[in-house]
Amino acid sequence: MLGKLFTTFFKIGLFTIGGGYVMIPLIEKEVVERNKWIDSQEFSDILAISQAAPGIFAANISIFIGYKLKGIKGSIACTAGTVLPSVTIILLIALFFQRFKEIPLVENIFKGIRPAVIALILTPALRLAGHADLDRRTIWIPVASALAIWLLGVSPIYIIAAAIAGVILYHFYKRRSRL
Numbered sequence: 001m002l003g004k005l006f007t008t009f010f011k012i013g014l015f016t017i018g019g020g021y022v023m024i025p026l027i028e029k030e031v032v033e034r035n036k037w038i039d040s041q042e043f044s045d046i047l048a049i050s051q052a053a054p055g056i057f058a059a060n061i062s063i064f065i066g067y068k069l070k071g072i073k074g075s076i077a078c079t080a081g082t083v084l085p086s087v088t089i090i091l092l093i094a095l096f097f098q099r100f101k102e103i104p105l106v107e108n109i110f111k112g113i114r115p116a117v118i119a120l121i122l123t124p125a126l127r128l129a130g131h132a133d134l135d136r137r138t139i140w141i142p143v144a145s146a147l148a149i150w151l152l153g154v155s156p157i158y159i160i161a162a163a164i165a166g167v168i169l170y171h172f173y174k175r176r177s178r179l
Helices: 002-014 020-034 040-052 057-100 104-131 140-152 156-178
Strands: none
Touching: 002 020, 002 057, 020 040, 020 057, 020 104, 040 057, 040 104, 140 156
16 A cells, blocks of 8 residues: 555656646545545545645645555655655756756747646636635635735735634634624
């Protein structure tokens, strides 16, 4: 099982360009649909915890899934499988990129990858929104947060702090109204 975990996450890490968010649909397909190691609700929970935890998002997902399936050894196998391809590729690119970055073909390849990365990031974001129980009263919160970050340059730290404050106030007023 540890070998299967490592190779599964190694394949995902090897063929993913664009970071942790791009890996989400691939991890979900392998872990939830193909191997049925966890269900989709557990996967959504792991994503939420992984986003809240400090560190590399893709590694966090790997750690939680590996731990759920095989404890600490599973965490190590999944995390090693996830990060090893990226580290190797980044080292190779760093060695050769300075020589080739001015070549028009290389420039065009990187420009061509950008739209695909955006689509790969939007896919899991929209899927997660489906699990978030958003309705007409709450949809404005993620939209306003995204616009504040994107258009106004607001730091995501302030958005997270505001969200935490909102949850605390909600529970405080909810408890007070019961008394």
